[in-house]
Amino acid sequence: MLVFPNAKLNLGLYITSLRPDGFRNLESVFVPLPWCDALEVLPAETNVLTLSGIPIPGDSATNLCWRAYELLRTDFQLPPVQMHLHKAVPIGAGLGGGSSDAAFALRALDEVFELHLSPERLEDYARQLGSDCAFFIRNKPIFAYEKGDVFEPIAVSLTGVACKVIYPGLHISTAEAYARVVPRAPRHDLRASLAQPLEQWRDLVSNDFEEALTPQYPILGELKQALYTAGAAYASLSGSGSAVYGLFPDRETLPKLLLPEEFQVWDGVL
Ligand SMILES: C[C@@](CO)(OP(=O)(O)O)[C@H](O)COP(=O)(O)OP(=O)(O)OC[C@H]1O[C@@H](n2ccc(N)nc2=O)[C@H](O)[C@@H]1O
């Protein structure tokens, strides 16, 4: 079975309090971004995970696809599996690529081995692999809170909106990024703000990681400014960075930006 684990964007991100388990409570809206890896999952004689594309730090045993298989194996007698992951989504970018691989691996293993797990059970497994993972089980725009793994529906839709995502080649560790933020109450009500027209989001919707990370990584602020100068209706850091995205009214308004060769760019219509 071949699946295409997609990335995500965060529309607003407020880090509201420190939890007794050491994690932070947050509020954010996750939306799928069609920048994808490719993952093949097949029953096999012996276990194997092969990789291509962008190199992933760590060995196969720590890869989130493999950890998804090991996790299901604690509850089910699974036959050996052959997986191949082609990595295209930048790592440490705030785009949730690794989390998506884990969630898509769970979904594919469920189908290939006919486990008939409900979305709720798949979300429970996904939560054990990372705070972001559960979102990718249903993979629809959603308001996320607590660790980012508890959800409420939200009507926001970016269908037809054009988007440019720029990854400046900085791998920012999520744990380090969180350590730089002092939790506080949200500046604005996120759901009410996102119900306003896109052009008003600039004044209403923000990501707490931006203020904490931009002094150390000025390129993040420069990219956001470049997107606004090029006509973005809204621009922001995604998650804990370092990818910065701009939203534009339609494909015709997507700008061509002159960027260093080592930066990776995705653009298209959502
Ligand atoms: C910041 C966000 C926003 O969407 O995305 P990314 O920038 O990573 O894409 C997420 O909260 C990232 O979720 P995820 O990448 O799954 O994080 P995890 O593996 O669960 O945790 C990595 C580390 O981040 C910190 N962490 C994570 C989530 C959370 N609610 N509070 C935390 O304090 C913890 O220090 C933890 O050890």
Ligand SMILES: Nc1ncnc2c1ncn2[C@@H]1O[C@H](COP(=O)(O)OP(=O)(O)O)[C@@H](O)[C@H]1O
């Ligand atoms: N399949 C995978 N793809 C990407 N990263 C992975 C994967 N498996 C494990 N990891 C680990 O997860 C970490 C963060 O992954 P990623 O989801 O890309 O971060 P972010 O959401 O911050 O962009 C990486 O440092 C990497 O070591």
